[in-house]
Amino acid sequence: MVPRGVAGRRKSRYNPCRRPVGAVERHMKRIVFATGPIARTPTRRQPRRAFAQLLSAALGLEVVVVVASTYNELAGLVHRGDAHVAWLPPAVYVRSCQRDGVQLLLETIRARGSVFRSALFVRTDASFQSIEDLAGHAVAWVDQNSCSGYLFPRISLFDRGVDPRTHFRRELVLGSHEAVVRAVEVGTASVGATYIDQVPGEDARESHPGWTMEVELDEMRPLMVSDPIPADTISVRPDVPAQVREDLSAALLSMHATEEGAEVILGLFGAERFEPGRIEDYEPIRRAIELSC
Template identity: 35%
Template sequence: MFASLLCLVFCGSALASAAPPPGLSEITIGLNPAENSELLEANGQRFSTYFSKQTGLTVKTFVASDYTALIEAMRAGRVDFAFLPPFSLVQAEKLSGAKLLLKAVRKGKDVFYSGIIVKEDRGLNKLEDLKGKSIAWVDPASTSGFIVPKASMLTKKKLDADKFFGKQTYAGSHDAVVLAVMNGTVDAGATWVNDSEGKDGAWHLYLKTPAELKKVRMVFVSDPIPNETMATTEKFFAKNPGVVERTVKAIREMGDSAEGKKVLQDLYGIDKMVPANAADYLPLREAARALGIN
């Protein structure tokens, strides 16, 4: 797909910055608000510093207030590349002319799941026990925090979330969902999980002690979801193919470097990014249709 990837040129020692590419010298990369914005901004700055060193490009980051704002920023040309959750990619293809470049890999897997979690002491053991209860979603455009679990309830369990739950709220981020469940603000919450057994989910990242982890139970899990993505726009690619090729090469090589891998892991828990195919994201298009989302 990118057979003519440009070689990185280093000056002096291995720590020197790469030579800047001809033409465009600055890019903006959009970050999706999956977690606390202050932490994301700090990790985004470390990403920018590392990426600039490898490519010679000046890199700015844009932390979106929500998923829709990130898609709009792509449409308006305020960001050149973006880390997009799967459903946001599907929406951005339609609304912003997004062009899929890469997908994330974690622990050897290029898929993840959505799980609905509860606090262990609530006496809630299965999804059906949540009838009339309250749930926290992440955001109306969140893949694992809204779109997939809501669609899965409908297609797998024949349960309409709007009629099934007594109250629905949006927490705004995955860490906020976990905290809302732990604090008893809601009965349940929807978030990401890296396996179908619930052994490696968002709560394992945001809760710090074994005692806290024992208080969380997963009562529902979705089918596999293709991992989040890195995308640009068709318009930006047409004008700056060399910059796109250079960016793709640099991000792919981050997974081969201990320092680069650490930057990716701090940013979104990613081990590496690999080439992606738009057909991989058909399940998200089907989920959107199930919910009547155009």
């Protein structure tokens, strides 16, 4: 016999993000912190462990750091509730905010006061002198969620009246900055997108460009450099309790105050410290996402 009031109701599909009120509070004995592909490198293994230990000691909770292989996987960890808090690059944060209500907690402040930008680069010995010279050639992108490797260079192109969808013969999405550099090096693509970590007052070419992960500095040169890109974020799921969010924020804001903490932040996130996040800083990302559609 069907209980009164149940007949005719449509059974709702299970949604792992729709948790009972108070579920997180009752079971918050550990925090899962997710980070992205950059943390998979061998040099970041020790900073990952040290970061988990420092944060665990500050919070009095077990902290587990998980590393996603791709930006989509990173967003999925947060979406499913497999991670409570995450390092999210700007575009992943904005998309997760729109889809899941993820909340901005902190921004990373890059070392030496540097400004993060995107560059479209070519081989130094190539004949190209402008973006217009690349009409009909192949371009290599990193990932459609990458600000420096996809979104911001496309904004710069559109602002110059260049539509990348028609300007280039082929658009290759290769999954990593290293793969983009290799594609330009061997000629699979004539131009690629990567980041430039630019210190004010320095020439763009001398400011730690992403291609130095694979080749020497003077083997590539930038043709176009974007406007500054907003900082990477530390963001939390909306069902993380307010007190836990406050404790997380306090622990991370003060982590750089010790020598060990400063080394961990630099080694894992390439940052000098954290500061409170400002939602308005990410409006350019929303525009970039709209233009990429």
